[in-house]
Amino acid sequence: MSAITAVARRELGSYFSTPLAYVFLVIFLVLAGLLTFYAGDFYDRNLADLQPFFAMHPWLYLVLVPAVAMPLWAEESRSGTIELLLTMPLSTTQAMLGKFLAAWVFVAIALVLTFPIWITVNYLGVPDNGVILASYLGSWLMAGAFLAIGICMSAATSSQIIAFLLTASVCFLLLLAGQSQVLDFFQDAVSPRLLGALSYLSITRHSEAIARGVLDFRDVIYFVATILAWLTAGVILLDYRRAR
Amino acid sequence: MIETDQLTRCYGSLTAVDALTLRAEPGQVLGLLGPNGAGKSTAMRMIAGFLTPTSGTARVCGFDVRTQPREARKALGYLPEGAPSYGEMTVREFLTFVARVRGMTADVIFRRFDVVVARLQLEEVLDATIATLSKGLRRRVGLAQAILHDPPVLMLDEPTDGLDPNQKHAVRALIDAMARERTILISTHLLEEVHALCNRVAIIANGRLLADATPAELEARSRYHGAVSFSAPGSGVSQEMLGRLPDVASVEVDPLDGRVTVFPREGKAIMEEVQQLLRTQNLAVTEIQLERGRLDEVFRQITSGARAA
Structure with a gap:
């Protein structure tokens, strides 16, 4: 356990040791605000809720989470510190968990910093804060899924740029798979059962309920399973690279 | 103690380390000597548990690196080639991180930290960012990291590579001072280093062990011996x-x-x-x-x- 927290603390500290983390946070907050107020219909709805804000999150994460995840293993491979880390008495899984937790906490910090939107909606009306909290938790869980994909891609390469592009591509596909336009397009080519299964795999499908503040057990299972699957894949990838 | 048993590593069709069997006892400084690309680093990476052997195995203090990796790694202090470290951290943060990952408790860290820092003369750069340090200092930070947990077995991959003569001398003096009760395996392609440090030499080339003797025995094989x-x-x-x-x-x-x-x-x-x-x-x-x-x-x-x- 102490090894995991040691790795997590180091990674979190290394985020804030460069200006990159602050740049990320500013971009995230500005985009979150802009998308909610301009692209979303926050005012026109005349409803005291944050649904337009949370509906934008999958698309925000698509660009920003790959950037958070990309250095985690790629930078260790590039600088050779991976040899140092993986010859210390901790398992690959522990190192992986430590890194994942650090990135996940970092995203949590970004989410917490969106609190002005929450204050705004409370100032303008009387929203259901329980729903908002549930949406925040759901959104954080979804970010975890994006992160797990990113950290696995980071383990596959020693180039941060390649890790970023791979992660963004995979996440984009997972988002697209659930869009109604995409599903309609494939309607005649693929059997409805397969199409249904495909849409279940998509992040979009599970993020819609979250935006409405519904933390469905199935959605939670989906995101937890996604996180575990990609982290496991990352560990297997790292061990494979050492045995190859 | 370090033992390797038919240790082999292949990359595709290339055999980097070929059935290497070695043994180093406490009190010994065994020098792994070989031309560049001989398989020295690959062998060390397998002993350290970074690379998985294709076949054969290695033991550190009796712990098999394949079946008891955690115990083996605990007993080992390892300086990888080029002494990698996290450039954005300060020396203090880096050493504290290594101590924590190694599971050292706060009072043990407190006790060992000062000893190691004094031994490697790092007092003045403790709060400097590692990326800003000179090559020699970074090497010393790497050594500090390797000996922090007072391991019975030390493995140093080209510990003096790229250092100036004074720094080389300092690093050698340090290794010499630690050699008495420990097993030390160093790799080098510098012959002077063998003279200065090692009481046994294993020469490898193309992954194969070609000679395992004391420096004096090797010298005796020279046609210049006794001339x-x-x-x-x-x-x-x-x-x-x-x-x-x-x-x-x-x-x-x-x-x-x-x-x-x-x-x-x-x-x-x-x-x-x-x-x-x-x-x-x-x-x-x-x-x-x-x-x-x-x-x-x-x-x-x-x-x-x-x-x-």
Whole structure:
């Protein structure tokens, strides 16, 4: 356990040791605000809720989470510190968990910093804060899924740029798979059962309920399973690279 | 103690380390000597548990790196090639991080930290960012990281590579001081290092162990071992006369500086004879030396033979 927290603390500290983390946070907050107020219909709805804000999150994460995840293993491979880390008495899984937790906490910090939107909606009306909290938790869980994909891609390469592009591509596909336009397009080519299964795999499908503040057990299972699957894949990838 | 047992590593069709069997005991400084690309680093990476052996295994203090990796790694202090470290951290943060990952408790960290920092003279740079340090200092930080948990086994991959002569001397003194109760395995391609540090040498080339002996034993394999060389400028010493001595096998004169080297017959000592001859001939000898043998010559002989095979 102490090894995991040691790795997590180091990674979190290394985020804030460069200006990159602050740049990320500013971009995230500005985009979150802009998308909610301009692209979303926050005012026109005349409803005291944050649904337009949370509906934008999958698309925000698509660009920003790959950037958070990309250095985690790629930078260790590039600088050779991976040899140092993986010859210390901790398992690959522990190192992986430590890194994942650090990135996940970092995203949590970004989410917490969106609190002005929450204050705004409370100032303008009387929203259901329980729903908002549930949406925040759901959104954080979804970010975890994006992160797990990113950290696995980071383990596959020693180039941060390649890790970023791979992660963004995979996440984009997972988002697209659930869009109604995409599903309609494939309607005649693929059997409805397969199409249904495909849409279940998509992040979009599970993020819609979250935006409405519904933390469905199935959605939670989906995101937890996604996180575990990609982290496991990352560990297997790292061990494979050492045995190859 | 470090033992390797038929340790083998292949990259595709290339065999980087080929059935390497070695053994280093406490108190020994074993030098892994070989040309670049001989498989030294690959062998060390397997012992450290970074690379998985294709076949065979290694044991650190009796713990098998394949089946008991955690125990083996706990007993080992390892400086990887190039002494990698996290550039954005300060020396203090880095060493604290390593101690925490190694599961050292706060009071043990407190006790060891000062000892190690003093030993490597890092006091003044403790709060400097590692990326801003010179190469020599970064190497010292890497060494500090390796000895922080006071391991019984130390493995250092080219510990003095890229250091200036003073820094080399300091690192060697440090290794020497730690050698008494520990097992130390260092890799190097510097022959002077073998002389300065190691009490045993394993020469490897193309992944194969070619010799495992003390430096003195290796020197004895040199054709220069027991030879007598001298400078007698302007004397026109008679090669023929030297060659006629009963125990002398051959005589060579360096065409550049005129230095004469007299080679003995197998197992004979010729210093006495040569000196006597020189005295009777009344030659003005400025300097005379009994050769111990030349490691570089033995090294070349052993490793180039392997390449041809």
